[in-house]
Amino acid sequence: MKNLSRRHFLGQASCGAIGCSTLLSSLVNLKAINAASMDASESDDDYKALVCIFQAGGNDSFNMLMPRSGVPYQEYARTRSNLAIESEAMLSIDPIGGDGRDFGIHPAMGAVQQLFDAQKLSFISNVGTLIRPVNKGEVYDSRNVPLGLYSHSDQIQQWQTGLPHERSAIGWGGKVADLIRDMNSNDKISMNVSLSGTNVFQTGNETVEFTINPYGGSIGIDGYEKENMYDVFNIERTVAIDNMIDREYDDMFKQTYVDVIRKSRDGDLEFKAALEGATAINTEFSDNYISQSFRMIARTISARAALGMKRQIFFVTFGGWDHHDEILENQFGMLSVLSNALGEFQQSLQELRVEDCVTTFSISEFGRTLTSNGNGTDHAWGGNVMVMGGPVNGGRIFGDYPSIALDTSLELGDGTLIPTLSTDQYFAELALWFGISPNELRTLFPNIGNFYQPGDARLPIGFLNL
Numbered sequence: 001m002k003n004l005s006r007r008h009f010l011g012q013a014s015c016g017a018i019g020c021s022t023l024l025s026s027l028v029n030l031k032a033i034n035a036a037s038m039d040a041s042e043s044d045d046d047y048k049a050l051v052c053i054f055q056a057g058g059n060d061s062f063n064m065l066m067p068r069s070g071v072p073y074q075e076y077a078r079t080r081s082n083l084a085i086e087s088e089a090m091l092s093i094d095p096i097g098g099d100g101r102d103f104g105i106h107p108a109m110g111a112v113q114q115l116f117d118a119q120k121l122s123f124i125s126n127v128g129t130l131i132r133p134v135n136k137g138e139v140y141d142s143r144n145v146p147l148g149l150y151s152h153s154d155q156i157q158q159w160q161t162g163l164p165h166e167r168s169a170i171g172w173g174g175k176v177a178d179l180i181r182d183m184n185s186n187d188k189i190s191m192n193v194s195l196s197g198t199n200v201f202q203t204g205n206e207t208v209e210f211t212i213n214p215y216g217g218s219i220g221i222d223g224y225e226k227e228n229m230y231d232v233f234n235i236e237r238t239v240a241i242d243n244m245i246d247r248e249y250d251d252m253f254k255q256t257y258v259d260v261i262r263k264s265r266d267g268d269l270e271f272k273a274a275l276e277g278a279t280a281i282n283t284e285f286s287d288n289y290i291s292q293s294f295r296m297i298a299r300t301i302s303a304r305a306a307l308g309m310k311r312q313i314f315f316v317t318f319g320g321w322d323h324h325d326e327i328l329e330n331q332f333g334m335l336s337v338l339s340n341a342l343g344e345f346q347q348s349l350q351e352l353r354v355e356d357c358v359t360t361f362s363i364s365e366f367g368r369t370l371t372s373n374g375n376g377t378d379h380a381w382g383g384n385v386m387v388m389g390g391p392v393n394g395g396r397i398f399g400d401y402p403s404i405a406l407d408t409s410l411e412l413g414d415g416t417l418i419p420t421l422s423t424d425q426y427f428a429e430l431a432l433w434f435g436i437s438p439n440e441l442r443t444l445f446p447n448i449g450n451f452y453q454p455g456d457a458r459l460p461i462g463f464l465n466l
Contacts (some may be wrong), residue, residue, distance in 0.1 A: 003165070025444065047304055047357050048434055049312045050267055051297060051345075052173065052201060053290075053338070056156070056363035057322030060377050061384035062370055062404065065123050066090060068104035075405040081416055083327060083372045093117070095397045103397065105255055108336035111343030112386070118348060119394030120355075122463055126410075127384040127402040128366065128419030132450040136409055137420065150379040152322070155365035160201035161412065162427050162445045170190060173313045174204025179443075180435055181207065186308035187413040189268035193300060195293040196317035209315070210267065212300070214292035242417060278303035283348040290318050291336055294345035302352050311435065321364060324376040342353060342388055349389075350409050356390030361430060364422040370404055370415020381412070382419035385426070391465050398463045422450045425460035433464045 046294045063080070067073045068087050076085040091105025091113040107112055115121035125193070129146040138144045146164035148154025155245040177191040184191055192202035195210035212218050245445060247267065249255040279302045285295040293316045323330050342360065349355040367383025382402070388394075399421045402410050410418045420427040422443040431444060442456040452460040459466065 002044040025317060033052050034428055047310055049301060049358045049362040050189040050430060050434055051314045051358060054317045055362060056317050056319040056320045058366045058368055058379055059364040060323060060327060060368040061323045064106050065102050065384045067101055069102040071099050075403060079370045079404050079406055081372050096138040096395045106335050108258055108332045109339040115343060115346060115388060118397055120389040121386060122392055122394050122398060122461060123384055123386055123394045125179045125384050126419050127385055128382040128416060129158045129445055130419055130422040131165050133283050152365060157200055159363045159423060168207060171198055171201035171203050173201045174207045175444050176431055176436060177207040178204040179440060180311060183310040184308055189307055190310055192313045194315045196315060199315055206332055214289060214296045216274050218268045239370050274306035275299055275305040277306060282349050283351050285346060286340055288337055291344055295342050298348040301354060327376040346388060359389040359391050362386045380416040382417040387463050393463055393465060394447040397463050422451045429460045429464055433466055
């Protein structure tokens with residue numbers, strides 16, 4: 001009953017109205033959490049940040065990274081038909097260690113091309129949710145495939161939890177924060193900072209996101225205005241709020257709720273003060289929600305010392321990728337926004353001299369069909385993602401980029417591709433870089449042993465420098 005009530009209070013308090021961190025200590029699994037925290041934190045006390053950009057809706061990523069010439073392009077053009085991009089319009093890239101195929105990226109992604117050429121960004125090809133490696137004949141046994149394979153809600157959840165075999169409201173980013181939260185000295189502001197409100201990815205058993213917005217930073221308590229104390233009405237309202245949340249209550253439920261609100265208030269004030277005193281950023285960001293979200297992340301990173309942060313996980317949702325119609329026009333505009341925002345963000349990290357401390361990675365709930373439905377594409381499975389940052393082995397395509405022809409060993413119909421890399425491998429490598437012990441990978445990703453043996457000298461994929 002105690003845990004249920006506590007989660008109810010935290011759930012009510014953690015949404016966009018007042019971003020906060022989990023502020024009540026728990027004895028549940030404390031020894032295990034402390035042991036994992038010590039394992040990670042004693043050996044590595046430098047700053048690291050993970051930045052997750054979620055392309056909600058299902059990005060058509062085989063028009064983001066494409067074969068550009070020869071037979072591979074001919075297969076691509078034949079399969080994609082009226083959705084194929086002319087090879088001359090693609091932006092050419094020359095992957096390090098390539099297999100001889102010529103690749104291009106979407107013509108709207110000029111900044112990404114520059115990042116790739118500068119070896120600050122790589123692609124990971126044909127990745128998706130998997131319980132175990134599966135072939136074409138095995139996918140019709142429901143035990144072998146993720147729950148709700150083509151469902152938005154299920155696949156969004158699975159990319160954010162790392163649990164393709166079950167439904168859960170606890171995300172792998174939240175569980176990571178549970179394990180190593182003692183690396184940060186600040187208990188008022190969560191390790192997990194969201195630019196997109198409450199989300200599954202950053203929700204742990206003991207962790208909730210601290211919500212900020214791209215333009216104003218910390219959201220705080222509505223009506224609480226310490227900065228406007230010259231106004232008598234603000235004084236009265238703010239003092240009244242302080243009086244309510246600074247007192248002690250005999251009722252356990254009231255006290256639990258008030259503790260959350262008080263720590264949220266204190267965290268809000270501390271965050272605003274830290275941001276005001278942070279290093280100014282000269283990099284110019286575009287005037288749109290995504291670029292401004294990345295700008296706020298950069299500003300937050302610049303305030304890391306004042307905030308007492310050694311580890312941070314950021315989350316940004318970029319919605320609208322469910323292009324069943326008008327895909328060529330819509331994707332051009334959206335990929336342009338994303339590409340420019342990534343370029344601006346990486347430039348700001350370089351300006352702050354922290355580009356070697358930050359790894360940015362993209363997720364989307366599924367790829368889309370290679371075939372056209374007339375003017376768009378439908379829900380599919382495997383797709384391509386991007387990873388960016390100083391720690392990234394840049395200028396490469398990791399994984400096996402598949403043939404875009406139909407009726408191959410990976411193609412299930414309408415150009416739906418079976419993934420050849422699992423999200424477990426993708427996320428496990430990010431977690432290892434972030435400081436999670438190999439011993440904890442099975443706690444985070446129960447199916448990881450089907451793809452990678454934790455403790456192996458090799459990395460699950462190899463896209464990061466550890």
